[in-house]
Amino acid sequence: MEKTKENTAEAWKGGDKPFAASYGKLMMWFFLITDALTFSAFLASYGFSRFKYQDIWPKAEEVFTHFPFLHGDHPLLFVALMTFILIMSSVTMVLAVNYGHKMQKNKVILWLSLTIVGGLMFLGSQAWEWSHFIHGLDGVPATLISNPYGHPLFADYFYFITGFHGFHVFSGVIILIVILINVIKGTYEKRGHYEMVEKVGLYWHFVDLVWVFVFTFFYLV
Amino acid sequence: MAETTTNSNWWIWKVFWILLVVTAVEVALGIIQPGFLIDTKLLGTKLLNHIFIVLTLVKAGYIVMSFMHLGHERKSLKWAILLPPLILIPYLLFIILVEGDYSFMMI
Numbered sequence: 001m002e003k004t005k006e007n008t009a010e011a012w013k014g015g016d017k018p019f020a021a022s023y024g025k026l027m028m029w030f031f032l033i034t035d036a037l038t039f040s041a042f043l044a045s046y047g048f049s050r051f052k053y054q055d056i057w058p059k060a061e062e063v064f065t066h067f068p069f070l071h072g073d074h075p076l077l078f079v080a081l082m083t084f085i086l087i088m089s090s091v092t093m094v095l096a097v098n099y100g101h102k103m104q105k106n107k108v109i110l111w112l113s114l115t116i117v118g119g120l121m122f123l124g125s126q127a128w129e130w131s132h133f134i135h136g137l138d139g140v141p142a143t144l145i146s147n148p149y150g151h152p153l154f155a156d157y158f159y160f161i162t163g164f165h166g167f168h169v170f171s172g173v174i175i176l177i178v179i180l181i182n183v184i185k186g187t188y189e190k191r192g193h194y195e196m197v198e199k200v201g202l203y204w205h206f207v208d209l210v211w212v213f214v215f216t217f218f219y220l221v
Numbered sequence: 222m223a224e225t226t227t228n229s230n231w232w233i234w235k236v237f238w239i240l241l242v243v244t245a246v247e248v249a250l251g252i253i254q255p256g257f258l259i260d261t262k263l264l265g266t267k268l269l270n271h272i273f274i275v276l277t278l279v280k281a282g283y284i285v286m287s288f289m290h291l292g293h294e295r296k297s298l299k300w301a302i303l304l305p306p307l308i309l310i311p312y313l314l315f316i317i318l319v320e321g322d323y324s325f326m327m328i
Binding site: 018019020021026029033036037040041044045047048051052061075076077080083084087088090091093094095098201202205206208209212213215216219220221 | 230233234236237240241244245247248250251252266270273274276277280281284285288289294295297298301302305306309310313314317318321324325
């Protein structure tokens, strides 16, 4: 790696890459910063409302206690599985990026496909979690204006934040499918590099990153 | 950049195991809810919550630095990306959670 020009005025005069990163990668990073700030605002306002209504705020471990095909209470188990699925799909994504660097088309196709499967599994789990929450408690559904577990704001934040995150996952899956088609068609082989895979990888890891925080502040804290 | 990553995949699995173990510890603590960590209060909340937040930041660090490759980028890029969130998010949290106290007095 050429490091001599870093931070020198010379590198900033144009025609060079002072950050040693391409335009597209930089823009992806800048987008992710803005997105990170958006999610921080959501979670901070969640914290605010929770402090304000501390006494009647539902405990997530008492709301989400079910696991498919298992009877009884299993707090945190299902969301732990969802977290595992997302971490796993992050790993397959890194592997796809890694084989992209090595220009091994077939392995990129394999790991990218597995990443898409992971994303779809996560979306399915989230749909299950939502439907469980919508069905509510003793026939009383959880909606945006009321829920049987406690303060209605809890349901609002839950739908809004996990929904916004879920929409990110959904968009991510769509983008991954587009990129996968391009990989199969050999677009990046012709281009000589798999940087597009790297860029969508950044986005995908960011989605995982956000989930790590949603998991902590919604389910654990 | 490329030369540090293309040789082998072992670092990917290393990070995977770290993320998995940290998550498992979080879930275990969340299920067991150890009495000592719940009864001890620090800065207005349970000690357990502080542990959760620290473990989450550890996971976030590994995802950003390793998976998103930021640890291997140029120093200038690293700080250009990290500084805005590192300044603005704690600031936002401080304003909303500490100064937000005034809104509690109004009701």
